[in-house]
Amino acid sequence: MTGVISLLPEGRHGLLVPPLGRSEDLDSYLAVGGYAPLVAPQRLLDRIAALGLRGRGGAGFPAAVKLRAVRAAPGPRVVVANGEEGEPGSVKDRWLLRHRPHVVLDGLRLAAAMTGAERGFVYLSDAPAERAVRRALAECAPELRIDVVRTEHTYVAGEESAVVRRINGGPALPTAKPPRPFESGVGGAPTLVANVETLARVAAMYSRPDAADPVAGSHLVTVSGPGGGAALVEVPAGTHLKVLADLSGHGRADAVLLGGLFGGLYGEGWADLPLGHDSLNAVGGALGCGALHFLGPEDCPVAVAVEAAAYLGAQSARQCGVCVSGTGALARALSAVAHGEAGYDTVEKLHRWSRQLPGRGACGLLDAAARIGATLLDRFPDQVDAHRGSGCPACSDAASEDGRRFAVPVP
Amino acid sequence: MKLLLDSTRCQGYGLCQEPSPELIDLDEWGYARVRAAEVPSGGEDAAEAAVAACPNSALRLVK
Numbered sequence: 001m002t003g004v005i006s007l008l009p010e011g012r013h014g015l016l017v018p019p020l021g022r023s024e025d026l027d028s029y030l031a032v033g034g035y036a037p038l039v040a041p042q043r044l045l046d047r048i049a050a051l052g053l054r055g056r057g058g059a060g061f062p063a064a065v066k067l068r069a070v071r072a073a074p075g076p077r078v079v080v081a082n083g084e085e086g087e088p089g090s091v092k093d094r095w096l097l098r099h100r101p102h103v104v105l106d107g108l109r110l111a112a113a114m115t116g117a118e119r120g121f122v123y124l125s126d127a128p129a130e131r132a133v134r135r136a137l138a139e140c141a142p143e144l145r146i147d148v149v150r151t152e153h154t155y156v157a158g159e160e161s162a163v164v165r166r167i168n169g170g171p172a173l174p175t176a177k178p179p180r181p182f183e184s185g186v187g188g189a190p191t192l193v194a195n196v197e198t199l200a201r202v203a204a205m206y207s208r209p210d211a212a213d214p215v216a217g218s219h220l221v222t223v224s225g226p227g228g229g230a231a232l233v234e235v236p237a238g239t240h241l242k243v244l245a246d247l248s249g250h251g252r253a254d255a256v257l258l259g260g261l262f263g264g265l266y267g268e269g270w271a272d273l274p275l276g277h278d279s280l281n282a283v284g285g286a287l288g289c290g291a292l293h294f295l296g297p298e299d300c301p302v303a304v305a306v307e308a309a310a311y312l313g314a315q316s317a318r319q320c321g322v323c324v325s326g327t328g329a330l331a332r333a334l335s336a337v338a339h340g341e342a343g344y345d346t347v348e349k350l351h352r353w354s355r356q357l358p359g360r361g362a363c364g365l366l367d368a369a370a371r372i373g374a375t376l377l378d379r380f381p382d383q384v385d386a387h388r389g390s391g392c393p394a395c396s397d398a399a400s401e402d403g404r405r406f407a408v409p410v411p
Numbered sequence: 412m413k414l415l416l417d418s419t420r421c422q423g424y425g426l427c428q429e430p431s432p433e434l435i436d437l438d439e440w441g442y443a444r445v446r447a448a449e450v451p452s453g454g455e456d457a458a459e460a461a462v463a464a465c466p467n468s469a470l471r472l473v474k
């Protein structure tokens with residue numbers, strides 16, 4: 001069971017309403033101030049810029065910069081609500097679409113008004129989410145023309161160039177950049193691809209102007225760990241990871257995997273890390289989509305790295321030669337470490353790849369795999385050494401490629 | 412001027428590196444790696460030669 005918990009101070013407006021067991025209907029959403037007429041789009045955009053709202057899909061890019069780039073582009077424009085949650089350890093996007101489809105559609109309509117778009121899409125793979133969105137659209141379709149596009153779920157299907165390619169009728173696979181979607185996206189039109197949590201925050205900032213600052217600065221986070229204790233939590237930025245671990249029953253954790261599979265492993269000192277894009281980037285990690293997977297005392301960081309790398313290798317879209325070769329080599333090398341078969345040259349290779357592979361694929365999957373390898377070596381040298389020449393019980397089970405360890409059920 | 416590699420097109424033929432080793436090196440699997448996206452001044456001819464050498468149109472120059 002995945003819990004749903006708000007850590008916002010009493011009375012503060014957040015995105016996690018108590019789970020209703022059903023999707024929020026139009027009347028309930030109107031009652032919290034939803035779908036208010038937008039009279040001054042420019043003012044809302046300035047407010048988003050001033051409060052520094054960052055995108056919640058993974059990269060943490062400033063939302064206002066993206067909105068303005070699409071607004072400034074010539075010709076018809078398109079906005080996309082991206083609800084395809086690639087990280088197996090994240091549930092927030094599917095939770096929002098399933099339980100609060102109107103807040104996402106409201107955000108999409110506001111984004112369209114701010115960018116001047118006349119066409120919108122909701123992009124997703126989750127069937128219950130699709131049903132909730134279609135029901136919400138039938139209740140109240142915003143003035144914008146909105147189509148729902150369903151994709152197959154993969155790790156990379158939510159990457160923004162893959163989103164555009166899929167909506168254009170192609171496979172959901174990343175393309176080389178430039179052009180980025182804001183330059184040439186759906187049907188060649190300048191396109192805003194925005195994560196559904198980002199859009200929900202835009203809507204909440206607009207409907208509750210008094211609470212806009214804390215709304216822009218809070219995060220939906222999925223925490224998980226050994227034994228299956230998991231929770232979807234809304235927290236103010238800067239919350240220490242220890243608080244999140246305690247909350248989900250993982251207070252005794254020795255380490256944490258940051259940003260889904262994207263931010264690498266962190267050991268000693270993890271408890272005092274403050275949640276945020278900049279704070280985690282500063283220590284060589286990443287917040288990504290806000291998923292945190294804790295490692296308990298019985299978990300072996302090497303085994304976790306092997307499973308993460310194997311999963312990423314299996315999820316490689318196999319478009320880029322360097323990604324196929326690179327993820328394969330990383331996964332084999334980590335598996336050799338796990339089985340006590342790695343010599344010093346293997347460790348040296350892992351170090352070299354962690355420097356040479358990031359940035360070389362068309363998307364970030366290869367970077368994620370390289371960071372898993374690099375952070376394992378940098379932060380767990382003793383555990384890596386301890387595997388040399390002897391078997392580790394936690395590592396002896398063959399690594400599964402299906403990412404089972406990291407998957408969290410949607411509450 | 413920027414020299415950009417589309418890694419989805421790079422097949423690792425290595426032909427781009429021959430005329431322009433100062434701009435491109437090959438990794439252990441033979442895939443091209445652009446040393447620095449920004450082409451250094453004086454390197455324009457080499458960049459064009461690299462683009463022309465790739466049989467798969469994986470490289471391009473962007474002003």
Ligand code: SF4
Pocket residue numbers: 156173174315316317318319320321323324360361362363364365366419
């Ligand atoms: S880097 Fe890997 S996952 Fe990303 S597009 Fe290339 S082959 Fe696919």
Ligand code: SF4
Pocket residue numbers: 416420421422423424425426427428441442443464465466467468469470
């Ligand atoms: S010639 Fe083209 S395909 Fe070959 S390595 Fe260079 S860029 Fe890649």
